[in-house]
Amino acid sequence: MRRRLYLLTGFVAMLFNSTLQYSWNAYEPLLIKGFNATPSRVEIAFALFVLFSTSFQVFSGRFADIYGPKSVGVAGSVCLSIGLILGSLSPNLTTFYLAWTLGSVGEGIVYGVSLNLALKWYQERRGLASGLVSMGFGLGGAIANPFIEASGNFRLPMGVIGTLALTLVVLFSLSSYPKGQVGVSPGKVLKEPRFWTIYLSFTFASIPLLVFSASLTQIASYLNSLYYTLITVVFPIVSGTGRPLLGYLTDKLGRLRGIDVVNFSLLLATVFAVFGYAEKSPTYLIGSAVAIGIFGGSSYTLYSALVGDIYGPKYSTLNTSILYTGKIISGVLGSFAFSTLFEFSPKLGLLFLLGSSITSILVLMLLHFNIDVRSR
Numbered sequence: 001m002r003r004r005l006y007l008l009t010g011f012v013a014m015l016f017n018s019t020l021q022y023s024w025n026a027y028e029p030l031l032i033k034g035f036n037a038t039p040s041r042v043e044i045a046f047a048l049f050v051l052f053s054t055s056f057q058v059f060s061g062r063f064a065d066i067y068g069p070k071s072v073g074v075a076g077s078v079c080l081s082i083g084l085i086l087g088s089l090s091p092n093l094t095t096f097y098l099a100w101t102l103g104s105v106g107e108g109i110v111y112g113v114s115l116n117l118a119l120k121w122y123q124e125r126r127g128l129a130s131g132l133v134s135m136g137f138g139l140g141g142a143i144a145n146p147f148i149e150a151s152g153n154f155r156l157p158m159g160v161i162g163t164l165a166l167t168l169v170v171l172f173s174l175s176s177y178p179k180g181q182v183g184v185s186p187g188k189v190l191k192e193p194r195f196w197t198i199y200l201s202f203t204f205a206s207i208p209l210l211v212f213s214a215s216l217t218q219i220a221s222y223l224n225s226l227y228y229t230l231i232t233v234v235f236p237i238v239s240g241t242g243r244p245l246l247g248y249l250t251d252k253l254g255r256l257r258g259i260d261v262v263n264f265s266l267l268l269a270t271v272f273a274v275f276g277y278a279e280k281s282p283t284y285l286i287g288s289a290v291a292i293g294i295f296g297g298s299s300y301t302l303y304s305a306l307v308g309d310i311y312g313p314k315y316s317t318l319n320t321s322i323l324y325t326g327k328i329i330s331g332v333l334g335s336f337a338f339s340t341l342f343e344f345s346p347k348l349g350l351l352f353l354l355g356s357s358i359t360s361i362l363v364l365m366l367l368h369f370n371i372d373v374r375s376r
Contacts, residue, residue: 003121007133009171010114013073014136015143016080016165017107017114020049020100022141022236023148025216030154035093039217040343042093043335045100046214050331052101053108054324060109061116061321062186064177065314069113073172076109077165084162088155103162110168111137112324113175115301116317119308120177126305127255131247134301138240138293145232183312189319194367195307201363202303203326205263207356208270209239209296210327210334212289218342218349219273222280231289238290239297246298247305255306256368262302263364265295267357274350300324330356 024046031042064072083103090096114133122129148157189195212219212235220228250258269291276284304320311319333356342349 006117006121006175007129009175010117010133011136012171013077013110013114013168014134015140016161016168017111018137018140018236018240019084019144019161020053020103020107021213022138022239023144024049024213025232025235026141026145026148027154027158028217030148030152031093031096034154035096037093039215040336040339043214043339045093045097046335047332048097048101049104049107050210050335051328052104053111054321054327054331055108056105057108057112057321057324058318061112061318064113064116064317068177069117069175069317070173072109073113073175074169076106076113077168077172078106079103080106080110080168081162081165082106084158084165088159088162108324110172112317112321113172115304115320116177117175119304119316119320120181120313123308123313125248125251126308127247127249127251127258127302128244129247130301130305131244131298134243134297135240138236138238138243138297140240141236142233142240145236146229149229149232178313181312181314183314183316183319184310185315186318186322189311189315190322194310197363197367198303198306199323199326201259201263201360201367202299202323203330204356204360204363205266205299205303206296206327206330207334207338207360208266208273208292208353209299210331211338211353212273212292212296214331214335215339215342216289218339219277220285222277223282223285227282227286231286234286235289235293238293242294243298243301246295247301250302250305255302255309258302259306259367260364262295262299263357263360265291266299267361269295270354270357274354277346277350300327 060072080103083099083106086099087096090099118129118133119126151157269288272284272288276288307319307323308316338349341352
């Protein structure tokens with residue numbers, strides 16, 4: 001019963017976390033209008049989100065593994081809430097960068113603790129449990145996006161969401177990790193070539209999801225407002241619901257086979273995205289958004305479960321947080337770099353998107369040679 005409460009805590013926390021990534025496409029046009037800025041300048045905030053959410057997840061992961069999730073989760077919840085509230089009050093883009101960065105720090109801390117409440121308490125069903133928790137990371141954006149878009153400005157919804165996020169302080173104050181677990185320390189993990197193979201594979205596999213999260217306004221510039229709103233609602237929903245389904249699948253079939261499905265499906269989805277833009281086809285683009293949401297949204301959950309399978313639960317908060325730093329690279333490439341390339345030449349940006357998926361497949365081949373047969 002107690003571990004079900006922790007699963008619920010992680011799920012609710014992910015609902016709020018989701019708004020920093022999956023509500024970005026809803027916020028971005030309002031931020032551009034509100035600050036009278038270009039898309040590339042506004043998207044610096046998204047790059048800051050990726051950088052600080054991932055890096056602080058590593059620092060907090062070390063403390064959470066040693067001292068437990070209670071104090072770390074509470075601290076992250078406060079940063080998340082205050083960052084959003086201050087962001088809603090920002091008078092200019094520079095101030096917004098600072099507030100969004102604080103909220104991003106909180107998001108990273110809360111994400112790591114929430115996911116590992118599932119990984120540590122449900123070792124026998126890591127894929128399904130972590131998928132159920134991270135499902136909130138998709139659904140939160142789906143719930144918030146209609147409210148954000150209907151408000152006509154970013155200030156009201158951002159302030160309301162930030163205020164409601166204070167409820168996480170209560171939930172995390174009741175949380176704990178199980179005792180007496182075993183696992184491989186991060187120092188030893190970092191010396192293993194197979195970890196870095198996993199890391200590179202995850203990094204490149206994450207780029208399509210982050211491109212659609214950060215730069216949808218550019219890829220979908222030819223869509224009318226109805227289709228655009230449809231994608232901003234559907235994208236986080238399918239991203240959330242796909243996570244427990246694929247997690248359950250990998251529990252049954254094996255983790256590495258699940259990652260095979262994800263990466264090959266992402267390659268197919270990026271091909272649809274390229275055709276969609278070339279043909280100015282809403283059907284192709286919406287189809288690619290759905291596929292990238294389902295399979296791209298599950299990437300970190302599956303890779304984290306794989307790390308937990310191989311290296312054990314004792315240090316899993318820090319080990320999976322180190323893995324998550326790959327999102328710094330993929331986030332910069334998928335937001336600022338893609339946006340800059342796309343502004344220079346849409347064809348160049350789309351080739352970059354396609355190339356990231358192809359690279360993830362090539363790295364995946366190395367993964368098969370470096371992972372123990374039991375992980376297959």
